[in-house]
Amino acid sequence: MNYAFDEFKEGMLIAFQAIRANKMRSVLTTLGIVIGIVSVTLMGTAIEGLNRAFNKSIAAIGADVLYIQKWPWGGGDDWWKFRNRRDIRMQQEKTLERLAETASAVSPTIGASRTVKYGQKYIEGVIVVGTGYNFLEISGANISFGRFFTRTEGDGGRPVCALGSEVAANLFPNENPIGKTVKVGGYAYDVVGVVEKQGSLLGLESLDNRVYLPITRFFQEFSSRWGGISINVKARSVDQLEDTKEEVRGIMRKIRGLSPRQEDDFAINQQEMLVQTFNQIGGVIAAVGLFITGLSLFVGGIGIMNIMFVSVTERTKEIGIRKAIGAPRRTILMQFLLEASVLCLLGGIIGILIAFPLSLIIDQVLPTAMPVSTVLIAIVISLLVGLVSGFLPAYRASRLDPVDALRYE
Amino acid sequence: MSIIIRLAGITKVYQVGDESVHALDGINLSVEKNEYVAIMGPSGSGKSTLMNIVGCLDTPTSGLYELNGTNVSEMNDNQLAKVRNKEIGFVFQTFNLLARSDILHNVELPLIYGGISSSERKHMAREAIARVGLSDRIHHKPNELSGGQRQRVAIARALVTKPSILLADEPTGNLDSKTGNDIMALFDTLHKEGNTIVLVTHEEDIAEHAHREIRLRDGKVERDEPVKNRRIVQASSNVGVA
Numbered sequence: 118m119n120y121a122f123d124e125f126k127e128g129m130l131i132a133f134q135a136i137r138a139n140k141m142r143s144v145l146t147t148l149g150i151v152i153g154i155v156s157v158t159l160m161g162t163a164i165e166g167l168n169r170a171f172n173k174s175i176a177a178i179g180a181d182v183l184y185i186q187k188w189p190w191g192g193g194d195d196w197w198k199f200r201n202r203r204d205i206r207m208q209q210e211k212t213l214e215r216l217a218e219t220a221s222a223v224s225p226t227i228g229a230s231r232t233v234k235y236g237q238k239y240i241e242g243v244i245v246v247g248t249g250y251n252f253l254e255i256s257g258a259n260i261s262f263g264r265f266f267t268r269t270e271g272d273g274g275r276p277v278c279a280l281g282s283e284v285a286a287n288l289f290p291n292e293n294p295i296g297k298t299v300k301v302g303g304y305a306y307d308v309v310g311v312v313e314k315q316g317s318l319l320g321l322e323s324l325d326n327r328v329y330l331p332i333t334r335f336f337q338e339f340s341s342r343w344g345g346i347s348i349n350v351k352a353r354s355v356d357q358l359e360d361t362k363e364e365v366r367g368i369m370r371k372i373r374g375l376s377p378r379q380e381d382d383f384a385i386n387q388q389e390m391l392v393q394t395f396n397q398i399g400g401v402i403a404a405v406g407l408f409i410t411g412l413s414l415f416v417g418g419i420g421i422m423n424i425m426f427v428s429v430t431e432r433t434k435e436i437g438i439r440k441a442i443g444a445p446r447r448t449i450l451m452q453f454l455l456e457a458s459v460l461c462l463l464g465g466i467i468g469i470l471i472a473f474p475l476s477l478i479i480d481q482v483l484p485t486a487m488p489v490s491t492v493l494i495a496i497v498i499s500l501l502v503g504l505v506s507g508f509l510p511a512y513r514a515s516r517l518d519p520v521d522a523l524r525y526e
Numbered sequence: 527m528s529i530i531i532r533l534a535g536i537t538k539v540y541q542v543g544d545e546s547v548h549a550l551d552g553i554n555l556s557v558e559k560n561e562y563v564a565i566m567g568p569s570g571s572g573k574s575t576l577m578n579i580v581g582c583l584d585t586p587t588s589g590l591y592e593l594n595g596t597n598v599s600e601m602n603d604n605q606l607a608k609v610r611n612k613e614i615g616f617v618f619q620t621f622n623l624l625a626r627s628d629i630l631h632n633v634e635l636p637l638i639y640g641g642i643s644s645s646e647r648k649h650m651a652r653e654a655i656a657r658v659g660l661s662d663r664i665h666h667k668p669n670e671l672s673g674g675q676r677q678r679v680a681i682a683r684a685l686v687t688k689p690s691i692l693l694a695d696e697p698t699g700n701l702d703s704k705t706g707n708d709i710m711a712l713f714d715t716l717h718k719e720g721n722t723i724v725l726v727t728h729e730e731d732i733a734e735h736a737h738r739e740i741r742l743r744d745g746k747v748e749r750d751e752p753v754k755n756r757r758i759v760q761a762s763s764n765v766g767v768a
Contacts, residue, residue: 127638434622435624442635444607518584523618
């Protein structure tokens with residue numbers, strides 16, 4: 118035990134002496150590892166950032182919500198089959214809401230793009246969402262001013278609406294929107310509330326550039342050729358999502374009059390599907406990215422191996438002396454492994470010190486994150502590179518014949 | 527007296543191209559405790575090869591080598607390393623010190639490989655350095671010392687493990703004659719203190735320090751006899767005493 122420690126200490130001493138004795142060479146060799154670690158770390162950081170950004174951006178979909186729609190998310194190859202499916206109708210939503218026992222809330226949604234006007238101000242391309250009174254319960258968003266429309270207003274198709282935060286900010290920069298009347302696609306609606314800021318979905322569609330109004334009103338005023346709706350079903354909890362899914366599936370099959378031999382003619386979408394699709398694509402991007410940047414680390418490792426061979430050759434005589442006074446093979450092996458590892462570890466640490474501020478700069482463009490695990494993995498990898506690329510030279514050194522080694526000049 | 531080294535029928539054959547070169551061709555000899563032996567011979571006589579085998583740096587092609595009653599002729603690399611560490615103290619012509627380490631560390635090194643604890647190691651190393659009279663240079667690097675001092679460090683390193691034999695290969699070959707005499711005086715003293723010394727040399731007057739002279743020729747022992755005109759030297763003097 119004590120011996121192993123002394124041997125290790127001696128090895129470290131030799132490693133640092135050797136590095137100090139060949140400063141320029143050590144710096145250049147280490148540079149290969151530094152570049153490798155910087156690129157791998159930054160790539161890992163970017164991938165991690167991408168994952169985080171994705172998870173954040175799909176949070177609005179809700180992990181405990183099912184979306185019953187005509188089209189499955191993530192597509193599918195059978196476009197015509199989905200196209201020819203029957204639309205999902207309001208009546209089906211009503212029946213489902215009545216029958217689904219494991220759901221905590223069921224709400225229909227439908228959307229269209231319209232211009233929203235208040236006085237002289239107007240915004241084009243606002244997403245008009247026709248939905249039920251309990252929409253917010255399902256989406257998990259909160260109201261920031263006023264209220265959402267009530268059940269009575271919803272069922273009665275009253276001309277009331279809640280504004281997305283972006284719409285509210287643009288139409289009412291200096292006044293309270295509650296109680297004002299806006300024109301949505303030419304029809305008048307009274308503003309009852311403003312929904313808090315939600316950000317965007319997948320970084321594309323803003324969830325705040327919206328107007329929410331009763332779905333029955335929507336059908337009256339924004340054409341019924343948008344007959345197909347989406348039924349949003351919230352489970353009691355994420356754990357019960359699968360149970361709810363099975364129940365909803367059974368009810369929907371019954372409502373739509375499917376015989377047991379027929380397959381579903383509707384899709385039950387959930388956040389998980391997007392996550393899976395993303396993980397597939399993200400996994401490929403990550404693998405390719407890490408492979409390409411890993412190549413630079415590999416080249417760095419070759420540099421270490423090369424310089425270790427030089428080092429062994431240069432110090433053949435020293436190896437001979439050490440062997441003559443009783444150093445076993447293991448000690449010589451360890452000495453050179455340590456030297457390679459120290460070089461690589463230094464490179465790894467310097468690499469991380471460089472990569473960290475760089476990741477902060479990149480963060481301005483793309484959301485990045487450098488978690489502690491990435492740092493630890495980078496250090497372990499650089500250590501492994503040292504051990505792997507140092508092994509062959511160290512092995513050769515340990516096998517040198519003491520007589521030949523002593524005679525070497 | 528107990529036998530330290532016993533060689534029986536030692537041969538060493540090198541393959542040079544298609545030719546077999548018999549560097550050693552049936553060596554038989556024994557060295558007893560506290561003997562002072564000089565091995566002489568012209569170049570190519572096999573004295574370096576014999577030295578390497580006796581020093582466990584190399585193994586014979588055939589024959590038996592017993593060191594302190596243990597058969598070392600068929601040991602593997604790591605076993606030999608252990609024997610070199612515990613039983614043998616080497617002194618080389620070119621000193622063979624580690625240039626980047628100071629004197630203390632150089633002398634300490636065999637003890638590190640021998641697994642001696644740090645405090646004991648330091649103590650033993652300082653003692654050995656004191657023994658060769660370099661206590662004031664303990665933190666110098668080898669290149670800050672003269673040739674004679676370097677060889678003293680090498681002797682301290684050889685002594686520090688209290689080995690069974692001191693093996694010196696042309697220990698004065700790189701030194702001027704005055705410094706060489708000092709080194710030989712040191713060997714003489716070490717012998718008087720009970721060490722067993724085997725030295726390889728081609729210089730007659732160096733060999734005359736020993737008590738027994740073995741001459742090699744063509745890989746065979748040509749002559750093995752006591753030294754008649756023993757040379758006793760005081761440090762920094764050159765007085766031969768019959």
